[in-house]
Amino acid sequence: MARTMxxxxxxxxxxxxxFALIEAEPLSINTSGVDRMPWVFEDSIYFVTQGYNIxxxxxxxxxxxxxxxxxxxxxxxxxEISPCVIRNNDGELVMYFGRYTGSDRDYDxxxxxxxxxxxxxxxxxxxLELSTETQDWKIWVNGDETKAYVTTKGAFGGLEPTGVRxxxxxxxxxGKWSTPTKVNEVNSSGNEWxxxxxxxxxxxxxxxxxDSIGGYDIYFYDPSTGEIGHPEMMINSFYDERSLWxxxxxxxxxxxxxxxxxxxxxxxxxxxx
Numbered sequence: 001m002a003r004t005m006x007x008x009x010x011x012x013x014x015x016x017x018x019f020a021l022i023e024a025e026p027l028s029i030n031t032s033g034v035d036r037m038p039w040v041f042e043d044s045i046y047f048v049t050q051g052y053n054i055x056x057x058x059x060x061x062x063x064x065x066x067x068x069x070x071x072x073x074x075x076x077x078x079x080e081i082s083p084c085v086i087r088n089n090d091g092e093l094v095m096y097f098g099r100y101t102g103s104d105r106d107y108d109x110x111x112x113x114x115x116x117x118x119x120x121x122x123x124x125x126x127x128l129e130l131s132t133e134t135q136d137w138k139i140w141v142n143g144d145e146t147k148a149y150v151t152t153k154g155a156f157g158g159l160e161p162t163g164v165r166x167x168x169x170x171x172x173x174x175g176k177w178s179t180p181t182k183v184n185e186v187n188s189s190g191n192e193w194x195x196x197x198x199x200x201x202x203x204x205x206x207x208x209x210x211d212s213i214g215g216y217d218i219y220f221y222d223p224s225t226g227e228i229g230h231p232e233m234m235i236n237s238f239y240d241e242r243s244l245w246x247x248x249x250x251x252x253x254x255x256x257x258x259x260x261x262x263x264x265x266x267x268x269x270x271x272x273x
Contacts, residue, residue, distance in 0.1 A: 024235060024270035026261050027252070029057050029064045036254035036265040037138075037194075037243045041085040045252070046070070046095075047267060052079035054097060062250070062269050070095075072120030074112050078102055082138045082194075082243070089144050095121060096139045096148075106135040109150065129177035130170060132156065137165065138194040138243060146172045149183070149195045149203070156180040162187040167195045167205060186221045186228065194243035202229075206242045216240040218253060235270055249273050 029035065029047070037048040045059040049067065053075040058065030069075055070083075079100040086094050093114035098107045108131040110124035130139065132154025140149045148170045155161050156168060157179040166187045168180035183203070186192060190208040193216070197203055203221040211217075217236040220229045235241060235251060237258065242265075244253035252269050255261065261268070 024253075024255075024268040025062075026258075027062070027064055027267040027269055029067050030262040030266040032263045034265045035262075035267050037082050038245045038252040038254065038267050039083045039085055040245050040247070040252060042087075044085075046083040046085055048081055048083070052081060052100075054080045054083050054095075070121055072112070072115070072118075073123045074121045079107075081107065084139050084141055086141060086143050086145070094141075094145070096127070096141050097124075098136060098139065099124070105131070105133055106153075107137060109136055109139050127177070130180065135165075140195050140197055142197070148177065148180075149197060150180060151192055151195050151205075163189045163191060165191045165193055167192045167203070183221075185223075185226070186219075191216075196244055196246065198246050198248045200248055202248075204244055204246060206244070213237060214239050214241065216242055218242075218244055218251075234272075246272065 031049060035047060035049045039046045040059055043059055044056045045064060046054060046056045049055050054070050055067040056070050057067040074080060081098040084096040088094055095112045097110055099110050100107050109127045111127050112121045112124040115122050130148055130150050132152050134154040136150060136152045138151040150168050151165055153165050159182060162182060167183045169183050170177045170180040186203060186205055188207060188209055192205050192207050195205050201223055206216050206218050208216050211230060213236045218231060218241045222229060239258050240256040242254040244251055250269060250271050252267060254265050255268055256265055
């Protein structure tokens, strides 16, 4: 019995020591309210806060400046969520995001182009090809705007959903988005709320599954191996881990009620390597 206890104690100490080396840290931009749905691009971090508006702050390897609402027509009297900011092949700064429409459609996806002369975001246009008649939540679009992943409570092309919310993919054909199809490798019978594709092509998402440590955990699917990875205690905790951004070496993610957060949804950062 004593020997068994010593072995278990050794395993526990090894586990906790490894966890301590990769503990996630809160970002300085967190508030006591909602801070979630991060997106880092160039020298800025974009995120959702203050009554579900999209804000931005300067970003320098995890150090953040003072947040402010994005300028222009992106924010409205409705909720805005899930910013996805890219620079396309024409050099335009483009933001895809979700907006509550105040109708039975719930949230739809929109696209806005930054006006460099005015220094503000232009009037958004709804992206109907990537939106459904029910709640559309998270969108990821590549730099040349030829591939998009979305999460939705709805469905496309007459297909039945796999779970409550699924991940779908669409590609542009002759300048138009194709009808999205399900990403069967990652969808489950539960909820896949968010999606992000890193520079190596791994598809990151949050999900509620049988092996989740908390209610929702962060996972990734590696197309090169066909396997789903579960970072476990590197990132995930007994709390909910949700929407994320990663460059493959660091990850910024949303989490709920972690002890060293500000309360509610907060943004945390951790190293992956």
